[in-house]
Amino acid sequence: EIVLTQSPATLSLSPGERATLSCRASQSVSGYLAWYQQKPGQAPRLLMYDASNRATGIPARFSGSGSGTDFTLTISTLDPEDFAVYYCQQHSSWPWTFGQGTKVEIK
Amino acid sequence: EVQLLESGGGLVQPGGSLRLSCAASGFTFSRNAMAWVRQAPGKGLEWVSGISAGGSNTYYADSVKGRFTISRDNSKNTLYLQMNSLRAEDTAVYYCAKALSGWQPMDYWGQGTLVTVSS
Numbered sequence: 001e002i003v004l005t006q007s008p009a010t011l012s013l014s015p016g017e018r019a020t021l022s023c024r025a026s027q028s029v030s031g032y033l034a035w036y037q038q039k040p041g042q043a044p045r046l047l048m049y050d051a052s053n054r055a056t057g058i059p060a061r062f063s064g065s066g067s068g069t070d071f072t073l074t075i076s077t078l079d080p081e082d083f084a085v086y087y088c089q090q091h092s093s094w095p096w097t098f099g100q101g102t103k104v105e106i107k
Numbered sequence: 108e109v110q111l112l113e114s115g116g117g118l119v120q121p122g123g124s125l126r127l128s129c130a131a132s133g134f135t136f137s138r139n140a141m142a143w144v145r146q147a148p149g150k151g152l153e154w155v156s157g158i159s160a161g162g163s164n165t166y167y168a169d170s171v172k173g174r175f176t177i178s179r180d181n182s183k184n185t186l187y188l189q190m191n192s193l194r195a196e197d198t199a200v201y202y203c204a205k206a207l208s209g210w211q212p213m214d215y216w217g218q219g220t221l222v223t224v225s226s
Contacts, residue, residue, distance in 0.1 A: 001169060034212035036152070043202055043216035044144075044152060055207070055214060087152050091212050094166040096142075096154040 002026055002090050004099035012107040019075040021102045023088035028068045032092035035064055035073045038101075039084045047086075048073065078104070109133040109215045111203045116220030123193050123224070129186040129203030129217060137161070137181040140206035142213055143188050145199035145222075155201070156188065157210075171197075193224045 003026040013019055023033065031051045036044040046055040048064035051071055061076045075082055083106050088099040115127040127143070143155040156177040157166045165177050176189040186203055200221050204213035 036212075038152075043218055044213075045216075046207070046212055046214045049207060049212045049214075085151075089152075089154070089212060091210060094157075095168045096157065096166075098144075098152040098154060101151045 001095050002029060002093060002097050004088050004090060004097055006086075006088060006099035006102045008102060009100075010103045010105060012105050013078055014107045015078050015080050017078050019073075019078055019082070019104055021073040021075075021086055021104075023066075023071040023073070023099050025069045025071075025090060029090040029092035031067045032090055033064075033066065033071050034089045034091060035062075036087045036089065037082075037084045038087065044087065049091075075104075080106075109205065111205065111215060111217035113201065113203050113217045113220040116201065116222045118223045118225065119193055120226050121194060121224055124189070124191045125193065125222060127188040127190065127201055127203075127220060127222070129188075131184045131186065131203075131205070134205065134215075136179075136184040139208070140210055141177075141179060141186045142204045142206065143177060143186075144202045144204055144213070144216075145197075146202070146219075147196075147199040150199075153199070157206075158186070159210075190222070193222075195224050198222060198224045 035048040038044045052064045112130045142157040174192045200219040202219045203217040205215040207214040
């Protein structure tokens with residue numbers, strides 16, 4: 001199965017700053033990578049799919065890039081509501097897998 | 108409005124069985140692939156299983172293959188997960204989720220149902 005490794009594990013930033021999250025796959029997933037946001041006590045929320053397509057209703061401050069094995073989620077200007085855990089997920093081959101998550105916390 | 112409502116969670120002894128259900132509404136259920144994803148307490152997300160829109164294709168995580176069975180009843184707009192030979196490590200919140208389209212990632216999720224495997 002494809003292993004996804006996210007870095008860093010925790011990102012401590014202030015509102016208004018730029019956040020850059022990384023996801024690396026153990027083998028190529030082409031462009032079949034998604035990003036989710038999860039807040040405590042809530043279900044995950046789809047942010048990006050196919051690496052760079054924003055899901056419905058997702059603000060433009062979220063952007064995704066990458067292909068093959070290296071991917072990035074960027075939040076251009078952190079809003080207070082963006083502090084959460086972010087997961088990447090590959091939908092290239094079965095079984096689908098998630099990364100272990102990156103927590104974006106308030107500095 | 109898309110709604111996914113899981114049920115069937117609870118406390119079960121190791122080796123026992125449980126069937127989860129997910130009642131879907133607000134979209135044409137028979138046109139979308141569906142999935143189960145779980146999250147152990149304080150841990151990350153783990154994709155468990157997926158099923159095609161018509162139900163003919165199913166996929167499983169290695170950790171549950173041979174023990175769990177995913178199915179759907181499109182006439183009842185309901186997704187199921189039959190879980191057998193349950194282990195302590197299966198303890199988690201189980202989410203039902205709808206694929207965006209085809210085999211795309213999951214764009215709508217239920218609120219989850221807790222399964223606890225313990226003696």
